[in-house]
Structure formats: C-alpha cells, structure tokens
Amino acid sequence: MAHPDRAADIRQAYEQIQQLSRRITDRSRRLGEPLTFVEHSLLRFIAATPGTRAIDIAAAFSLNRSTVSRQVASLAGMGLVTELEHDAGVPGRGRILALTGEGEAKLALAAQAQQESLRERLAGWSDDEVHAFAAALARYNQPD
Template sequence: MQHETRADDVAALHAELVQFARDLVAGGRDAQGGPSFAQHSALSFIARHPGCRATDISDSFGVNRSTVSRQLRGCVESGWVRTEPGSLRSGYPLSLTAQGAAVLAAADRRRLDEVRARVDGWSPAEVTAFAGILRRFREAPVPTTAPDTTTRVGDDAHA
C-alpha cells in the first residue's frame, strides 16, 4: 500500500511540474508587450554571453537551431537584439540593444513581482525551503532505469 501511495504522490508531483511548465510557456507576453517565455530565455542567455550565436543558445537549451532562430527573429524585429557582422556559416554574434536590456530588466522585475505575490504570506523559512527543494529536484541525477509504463487514462500530464 505504501508503494501505491508513493506512486500516486510522484504522479501528482509530475502533474504539478507539467502544469507549472505549461503555465510558464503559455504565459506569453505581458500587457506591456514584453518578451514571451522563450524570448526571455534567449535574451537572458545573450545578456550573460554577449557575442554568442544562435547555435550557442540552441546547444545550451537543447533545442533545434530553427526554434532559436524563430525566437531571435522576433527579438531582432522588436529591436531587442542586434546581430553583429559575422559569417553565415558560423552564425552572427548577438548582443542586446539598450532597448533589449531595458525590456529584459523590466520583464525580470515583473516575474520577480509575480513570485513575490505568490509567496505572500509564506514565512521566510518556507520560501527558503521551497527554493531548496526545487534546487534539489532540479540538480538530482536522472536515473537510467527503465521508464514506468503504467498507463493512467485521462492523465494529460503524460501528453
């Protein structure tokens, strides 16, 4: 019985993580026209790695270069990212424009404000514990054992 409870708890945790990821991605642009989640990720990477190329971002994020290129196109068209001269083969070095840095800073402030609002009423110890648990989960090694093939009818968390 204890094994079933643990399996149910793990399934519930998975469902919450899937919903959390969907909420982040679906959040999209805010009312002020800020970056989408994907664009924000690209802008943050460029801010940390000025002169990087689309291939650097795709390698770091583990996504196809075409996915990154689509997001970057929107960032360039919005005036947030500047492409520097470079070879077509190796890609163009990328940097944030002043507007891009301002948009990223504003988006970061709004996102932090959203987190603060969600943990309003939590004790400092609860916030610290939650951050620690998330970090522990994120840093845990992914086991190489066979996947659970249990079918859960109607559970879209597995979609």
C-alpha cells in the first residue's frame, strides 16, 4: 500500500533516527557503561577493521583527521587502544591501531549492555517483527 505523503514519512524517519541516537547515548550514561557512544563506535571500527589507521577512521566516519587523532589519543590514554609501528616497507603508512586487552573487554561489556537493553525493548515484538526490523536497518545502512 502506497503512503500519500512520502516527504512526511521521511521527516518522521529522520526524527526517529535522531531519537534513537539520543536514546543510545542516554542509555549508555544510565547503564554506567564504560564507553561513550563515540568511544564505542571508534573501538568497534578498530576491532572490525584490522590494520586500520586514524586516517582510515576519518574517511569512514567523514571526520576531520585532527578530531580522530584527539579521540584516538584519548582512547590510548585510557589504555584501550595501542598504536603499532607501521610496516617498515610502506613509508608514510602511519601507525596501525589495535585494541588492547582492556579495550576488547570494555567493548564487549558495552556491546553486551546495549544488546541487553535492545532485547528488553523488543521483548513484546514477534520474531518476524524483529527480523523485519533488523533487515530494514541493514538495508538502510548499506553503503551508497
């Protein structure tokens, strides 16, 4: 069935995405998670992208390199990320980022807390509804 006001639906989707982002941030604070939303996002990217450098994060997140450098320095200062020497055979490659053991543990703890909260919010949904929701989010988040 077609909806008569696509522009209104897009506005509503935008507002819902904003609310979701605020809820995730608020939930992190309430749950006393060890990571902020930004820290979680960066650690997750580093964990999922072996060999990544700060410049790669900046490109992937469309952020200024200096912003990423400050965030990475903060994560390193907390003992969550380490900078490995670049490959000597590749001049100018930059330092490769990797999670420390503590970084891996905190990322796992944060993911567990967020997933538990999501399970609770979806408790009243049918398996088909959860599947459709996950599929819609995956489709929405596909690269352009």
